[in-house]
Amino acid sequence: MFNSERIVKTLLFLASAVVILVTAGMVYSLTSGAIPVFKEFGLRFIISSEWNPTEGREVYGALPFIIGTLLTSLIAIILCFPLAFSTSLFIGEYYRGTRMASITGTMVDMLAGIPSIVYGLWGFYVLRPLIVALGWSAQGFSIFTAGVVLAIMIIPYATSITTEIIKMVSNDLKEAAYSLGATRREVIFNVIVPNARSGIFTSYILAFGRALGETMAVTMLIGNSNMIPKGIFDSGNTMASVIANQFGEADGLKLSALIAIALLLFVITGIINGIGKLIVKKYSV
Amino acid sequence: MKNLIGIITVALLLSSCGNSSNRGNSSSENVSLTAAGATFPLPFYNLAIKNYSKSAGTLLTYGGVGSGGGIRSLKDKVVDFGATDAYLNADQEAEMPAEIVHIPTCIGAVVIAYSLPGIEELKLSNENLTDIFMGKITNWNDSRIKESNPGVTLPNLAVTVVHRSDGSGTTYIFSDFMSKISADWENEVGRGKSLKWPVGLGAKGNPGVAGTIKQTNGAVGYIGSEFAFAQKIPVAQVENSAGKYVMPNLASISAAAKGEIPVDTKVMLTCSTDPDAYPISGFTWLILYKEQAYNKRSKAQAEETVKFLSWIIEKDAQALAQQVNYAPLPEKTVAQAMELLGSVVFDGQPLLK
Numbered sequence: 001m002f003n004s005e006r007i008v009k010t011l012l013f014l015a016s017a018v019v020i021l022v023t024a025g026m027v028y029s030l031t032s033g034a035i036p037v038f039k040e041f042g043l044r045f046i047i048s049s050e051w052n053p054t055e056g057r058e059v060y061g062a063l064p065f066i067i068g069t070l071l072t073s074l075i076a077i078i079l080c081f082p083l084a085f086s087t088s089l090f091i092g093e094y095y096r097g098t099r100m101a102s103i104t105g106t107m108v109d110m111l112a113g114i115p116s117i118v119y120g121l122w123g124f125y126v127l128r129p130l131i132v133a134l135g136w137s138a139q140g141f142s143i144f145t146a147g148v149v150l151a152i153m154i155i156p157y158a159t160s161i162t163t164e165i166i167k168m169v170s171n172d173l174k175e176a177a178y179s180l181g182a183t184r185r186e187v188i189f190n191v192i193v194p195n196a197r198s199g200i201f202t203s204y205i206l207a208f209g210r211a212l213g214e215t216m217a218v219t220m221l222i223g224n225s226n227m228i229p230k231g232i233f234d235s236g237n238t239m240a241s242v243i244a245n246q247f248g249e250a251d252g253l254k255l256s257a258l259i260a261i262a263l264l265l266f267v268i269t270g271i272i273n274g275i276g277k278l279i280v281k282k283y284s285v
Numbered sequence: 286m287k288n289l290i291g292i293i294t295v296a297l298l299l300s301s302c303g304n305s306s307n308r309g310n311s312s313s314e315n316v317s318l319t320a321a322g323a324t325f326p327l328p329f330y331n332l333a334i335k336n337y338s339k340s341a342g343t344l345l346t347y348g349g350v351g352s353g354g355g356i357r358s359l360k361d362k363v364v365d366f367g368a369t370d371a372y373l374n375a376d377q378e379a380e381m382p383a384e385i386v387h388i389p390t391c392i393g394a395v396v397i398a399y400s401l402p403g404i405e406e407l408k409l410s411n412e413n414l415t416d417i418f419m420g421k422i423t424n425w426n427d428s429r430i431k432e433s434n435p436g437v438t439l440p441n442l443a444v445t446v447v448h449r450s451d452g453s454g455t456t457y458i459f460s461d462f463m464s465k466i467s468a469d470w471e472n473e474v475g476r477g478k479s480l481k482w483p484v485g486l487g488a489k490g491n492p493g494v495a496g497t498i499k500q501t502n503g504a505v506g507y508i509g510s511e512f513a514f515a516q517k518i519p520v521a522q523v524e525n526s527a528g529k530y531v532m533p534n535l536a537s538i539s540a541a542a543k544g545e546i547p548v549d550t551k552v553m554l555t556c557s558t559d560p561d562a563y564p565i566s567g568f569t570w571l572i573l574y575k576e577q578a579y580n581k582r583s584k585a586q587a588e589e590t591v592k593f594l595s596w597i598i599e600k601d602a603q604a605l606a607q608q609v610n611y612a613p614l615p616e617k618t619v620a621q622a623m624e625l626l627g628s629v630v631f632d633g634q635p636l637l638k
Contacts (some may be wrong), residue, residue: 249452
C-alpha cells in the first residue's frame with residue numbers, strides 16, 4: 001500500500017498538476033475577462049492608439065502601451081548588452097577564479113536583489129535630474145529614462161547565465177585552440193562565443209522578458225501619458241504600468257480592457273520566449 | 286472563475302456575518318464593523334475610527350481601497366458601509382441590490398499646486414486653468430497668465446502639467462470643475478475618475494503628483510487639499526463663480542456648502558455661488574443600505590452602524606476632521622444628514638435614537 005516509490009510518484013504528479021492548473025486557470029480567467037473589450041472593439045483594441053477612460057466616451061486601444069513596452073525593453077537590452085557581456089567575459093574567462101572575479105560576481109548578483117522600488121527612487125532623484133541637466137528631455141520623464149533603469153535591472157540576469165555558459169565551454173577545445181597558437185582574444189571570439197551562442201542568446205531573451213514585465217520602477221520614470229511617444233525622450237506608458245496605475249478604480253469595460261492588456265502582455269512574452277527557443281534550437285551546437 | 290470567486294466570497298461573508306451576529310447578540314459592546322472605500326478622506330476616517338473605538342469599544346476597520354472599490358464592496362454586501370468621493374448616479378444606484386443612503390461626512394477640495402521658484406502668490410483665472418490643462422498655454426510668461434497676476438514677474442519657463450495616473454475621486458472633482466468652467470473641456474475631455482488628458486505627465490496618488498511637481502521647475506498640477514495643507518505645498522488662488530480669487534483654506538472650502546443643498550445631499554460643490562467659496566470643493570460620503578436587515582446582520586450591528594455615522598457628522602468628529610485638514614460640514618448639512626440617517630431602518634423600524 002504505502003510503497004515509497006508510489007508515494008513519491010503521486011506527490012510529483014500532484015505538484016506538477018497544480019502548476020499546470022494554475023497556469024491554465026490564469027489563461028482562462030484572463031481570456032474570459034478580456035472578452036467584453038474584444039467584443040466591443042475587436043482588433044481595434046490592439047491597433048488603435050486612442051485610450052479614453054471617460055465615462056460615456058470609452059474607447060480603448062492598447063497600441064501606445066504595446067509600443068511603450070517594446071521600446072523601453074529594447075532600449076534596456078541594447079544598453080545592457082555591452083555591459084553584461086563584457087562582465088560575463090571578465091568573470092567567466094579573463095579573471096576566472098580570481099578574487100576580483102568573485103567580488104564582481106557578488107556585486108552583480110546584489111543588483112538582482114535590489115527591490116524595483118529602490119531602482120525607481122534612484123531613477124527619480126538621480127537619473128532624472130541628470131537627463132534634465134543634459135537637456136535631453138524637459139522634465140526627465142521619458143521612455144529613455146525608464147529604459148536606462150531597466151537596463152541596469154536586467155544586467156544581473158543576463159550576466160550570471162552568460163557567465164555560467166561561458167564557463168561550461170570545454171577546456172579541451174580552448175586548449176586545442178591555444179596549442180595552435182591562438183591568442184586569448186581569438187579563443188574568446190572564435191571558440192568560446194560560437195560554442196556558447198545559443199546559451200548566451202537564451203540569457204538575453206530571459207532578460208528581455210524580465211524587462212517587458214517590470215512595473216514599479218518604470219511607472220515612476222516613464223511619465224504615464226497614455227499616448228504613443230513621439231520619440232525616446234518623450235513620455236509614454238507601458239502595459240504593466242498602466243495596469244498597476246488604473247486597476248484600482250476600474251470596473252466594467254475598463255477593467256476588461258486592463259485584463260486584455262494583461263493577456264496581451266502574457267502573449268507577447270510567450271511569443272518572445274518562443275522565438276528565443278526556435279533560435280536556440282537552430283543555432284545550438 | 287468569476288463565479289467561483291463569487292461563491293468563495295459569499296461563503297466567507299456568510300460565515301463572518303454569522304460569527305459577528307452571534308457575538309452581537311450576547312453583548313452589543315463587541316460588535317465589529319467593516320467599511321471600505323475612498324482614500325481621499327482616509328486620514329479623517331482613520332483618526333475618527335481610532336477615537337470612536339476608544340470611547341465606544343466598537344471594533345471598526347476601514348479599508349482605503351478607492352471609491353470604486355467601496356461601491357463594489359457595498360454592492361457585494363461584504364462591508365457594513367462604503368465610502369465614495371463621487372455620489373452614485375441613477376444608473377449606479379439602479380445596479381445596487383437595494384436602496385442606499387448617502388451621508389456626507391466632511392468637505393475636501395482639490396488645490397492647484399505649482400513649482401515656480403521665487404513666486405509665492407499665483408492667481409489663476411478660469412481661462413488660465415483651461416488653457417494650461419488643455420495645453421494652450423505652454424510657457425509661464427504667457428501674457429494671459431500675466432493678465433491675472435499684475436505686478437508679478439513670471440519666468441520664461443515651460444509649463445509642465447502633472448495629473449493623476451491612477452483613477453481617483455480627486456480627478457473627478459477637478460474634471461467636474463473644469464467641465465463647469467469650460468465648454469471646450471466638457472466636449473473634449475469631460476469628467477471622470479480618469480481622463481484622456483490632452484497634455485501632461487501622470488503620477489500615482491497625491492504623493493506622486495506632489496513629488497513630481499516639487500522636483501520639476503515650472504510644474505503645475507492638482508492635489509487633494511488635505512495632502513497639500515499637511516505638506517505645506519504652495520497652491521494657487523483660483524477664480525470662483527463670483528469672479529473673486531480665493532485661496533483654499535478650511536473656511537473657504539466649508540463656504541462651498543453654504544448654498545442650497547438637495548435633500549439627498551447628492552450634489553457636486555464645485556463652482557459654488559457663495560462669494561467666499563473656494564470653487565473646487567466637494568463632499569465625501571459614506572453609503573449604506575436603507576434597510577439594514579440583510580445577510581443575517583444582527584440588529585446590534587445595524588444599530589452600531591447608524592450610531593457611528595451619526596457620531597461622525599456631529600461636533601466632536603467634525604473637530605477631528607479639521608485637525609487633519611478637512612473642512613467641517615455646515616450645521617444645515619449636519620441636520621440634513623441626520624434626517625437621512627433617520628430614514629435608515631431595521632426590519633422597517635428606524636434605528637436612529
